[in-house]
């Protein structure tokens with residue numbers, strides 16, 4: 921089973937930046953997005 925150090929809920933700018941920073945420092949991160957399209961900026965749609 922794959923294990924992660926962190927789970928980012930939502931692929932908005934907040935989730936993606938957090939996930940990218942954690943990954944940059946060696947953490948295993950998964951980003952979970954409820955919408956079919958990632959980075960959709962739900963505030964706009």
Ligand SMILES: Cc1cc2nc3c(=O)[nH]c(=O)nc-3n(C[C@H](O)[C@H](O)[C@H](O)COP(=O)(O)OP(=O)(O)OC[C@H]3O[C@@H](n4cnc5c(N)ncnc54)[C@H](O)[C@@H]3O)c2cc1C
Nearest residue numbers: 929930931932933934935952953954955960961962963964
């Ligand atoms: C009309 C409008 C214009 C704007 N213009 C600008 C601008 O010009 N410049 C600027 O810098 N900012 C602008 N903003 C603000 C900017 O859009 C937001 O501040 C920014 O998108 C917030 O990012 P976020 O990651 O917090 O949330 P979001 O971008 O909303 O991302 C959240 C993500 O989480 C997902 N999600 C939600 N619940 C769940 C769940 N339970 N499980 C999994 N996934 C989930 C959503 O589908 C979404 O993809 C604007 C906002 C609005 C409304």
